[in-house]
Amino acid sequence: MQPPTAILETHLLTIGSAIKNMHVLILANGSPPPRDLAQRVAATADLIIATDGAAMKAYDLGLQPHLICGDFDSIDKAHASQLFPAAEIVVAPNQDYADLEKSLQLARDRGATQVTVLGATGGRLDHTLANLALLLSWHRTMTLCIQEANTFLWCLSANRNSPSKRILPTQPDDIISVIAIEPAILSIHGVQWEADHLLLQPGTRAVSNKALGRNVEIELVQGTVFLCLLSSSIRETPAP
Amino acid sequence: MQPPTAILETHLLTIGSAIKNMHVLILANGSPPPRDLAQRVAATADLIIATDGAAMKAYDLGLQPHLICGDFDSIDKAHASQLFPAAEIVVAPNQDYADLEKSLQLARDRGATQVTVLGATGGRLDHTLANLALLLSWHRTMTLCIQEANTFLWCLSANRNSPSKRILPTQPDDIISVIAIEPAILSIHGVQWEADHLLLQPGTRAVSNKALGRNVEIELVQGTVFLCLLSSSIRETPAP
Structure with a gap:
């Protein structure tokens, strides 16, 4: 369940590569998040990536992506550059992987330690499922969260030799769901x-x-689960 | 990954129990399907179950559920009986499992061999995920399909001693996605x-x-995958 390598057909580039504990926001091309949420998450991000056609959604949401990454089949490069003249265009034409997977590899290559993905759900069911499968592949590489409005989704895995413990910062009455696969x-x-x-x-x-109360503690000693937090009020992505 | 037993706190009842190759439609409480789709699937079903509050959606969709199953926290029993006087009310108060899981057990107990679930997606993300996990648990017990408009989702699993082969009836340009977990x-x-x-x-x-063309053949020799078919035109649930 290691993420595949060598997806990107581009050179390693340098934006963001000097930042420690780098939080990356990736805007994917599913249902767009609420505008205020997108802007709040963007304000905490060191680097913003829009996947392909999501550049248009970024524009509508008032975001300024540093990078636009994809095969440019949903938006042409000229249009992307026109919307965001300062953004770096990263062409990744490999049709074997979707633009979100390419963007995760790009984020990792730039040094991401924490990634929040908005717009990963709500589109085609197979796209949503594939994006959920990316959590399965990538959660060991970085702290990866799919966020949908006030809902935060992580993946957690463990085995008997290597238990996983998470302390989630919560508010009373936040909903916590654990779904095993x-x-x-x-x-x-x-x-x-x-x-x-x-x-x-x-x-x-x-x-x-x-x-x-203010903390929920989860200790997993075996298996792989999705961990879902539904927050009772709007706030930034908690980093467990 | 066997489905849990003894979820239902009710007696085994008899509706539908004499039917062979029984196709059951379960309407769950997520985003309701298009009305024409719901009625087309219902026309092919031997038994229709609405989960709890989905009884109200069934009413709006013009469906006639034979059974309404759940803990009756989203609709009260009197209201459900008023909407559907002929329906059997199956009270399953166990809070440890969601109403869709209870309804699957009910469907199995009544003899279901094929189950189509509508309304399993599009609501809360954790509910959607839990419903996807039900595919993982239950697909060995029955032919189980989550359907969302013209999108059909199954689960397939195999190991080296027991490969799985599926022939999906398709139309040219239907989209097929396979997502491994x-x-x-x-x-x-x-x-x-x-x-x-x-x-x-x-x-x-x-x-x-x-x-x-008219057939897509998938042979799995190891692992567990979601198998997703996006049909280019409205039609009944194909039974692979």
């Missing part, structure tokens, strides 16, 4: 329905738990 | 970009292939 064993504390070493099968078993 | 090995024929024993990692690698 294979049998998982986990403990969860700081919620209405706590659990210790719960064997979680794929399904709806651990959906819609509720945060009691 | 773990490293998978598969062959695909009858499409624009054919592959033999392709090692597919989770990600966007095999998204947006195109059917050339």
Whole structure:
């Protein structure tokens, strides 16, 4: 489940490569996020990438992408450059991978340690699924979050030799859902329905738990899960 | 990855239990499908189940559910009975599982061999994810399809001792996407970009292939994948 390499058919470039703990915002070409949310996330990002046709959505949202990356089949390069004259155009024509996957590799190559993806959901169901699969592939490489309005989605995996622990900053009544994609064993504390070493099968078993206070602690000792936080108020991406 | 048992806190009942090759339509409480699609699928179903509050959506869509199943927190029983006096009300108060999972168990207990779920997507992201996880759990038990307008989603899994082969009835230019959730090995024929024993990692690698003719053949020899068909015209759920 390592991310594929050598997707990009471009030279490594240098924007952002000197920044430590670099937070990258990637705007993908699914349903656009609310304008205020996009601008709030952009304000915390060191680097903003728009994938291909999402450049037009970035324009409508008032974002200024530093990079526009893709095969340029949804927008032509001239139009992208006209919208954002200062942006670097990264042409990645490889048809084997979607533009979001190419953009993740670009983000990694520029030094990203934390990536927030907006616009990854709400379009075609197969695109949404493929974007969710990117969380599965890439979450070990960087802190990767798909955000949809006030909903934050991460992936977490562990095995008996290498448990994973996350402390999520929450507000009371935030909703926490854990969805296993294979049998998982986990403990969860700081919620209405706590659990210790719960064997979680794929399904709806651990959906819609509720945060009691300022922290929810999740310890996974086996398996791979999606971890979903539905926040009760608008705020920036928490970095667990 | 076997589905959990004993979710339902009700007696086994008898509607539909004598039908062979029983096709069940479950209407879940996400984004409602187009009215004409709902009615076309319903016309091919031997049994129609609405999950809890989806009973109101069924009413709006002109469907007549035989069963309404859930914890009745989104609609009260009296209201459900008023909308559909002939429907059987199946109260399943167990809060550990969502109403769609309870409805799948009900469908199985009534003898379902093929289940089409409408309204499983498009609501809360964690609900959509949990419903996708139900495909992972239940696809070995029955032919299970999540349908969203003209998009059909199945799950397929295999191991070296037990390969899986599917022949999808297609139309030229239908889009076929295969999304792995773990490293998978598969062959695909009858499409624009054919592959033999392709090692597919989770990600966007095999998204947006195109059917050339009336059949697409997929053989999986290892792993678990989502198999997504985007049909170019409205039609009933194909049964691969």
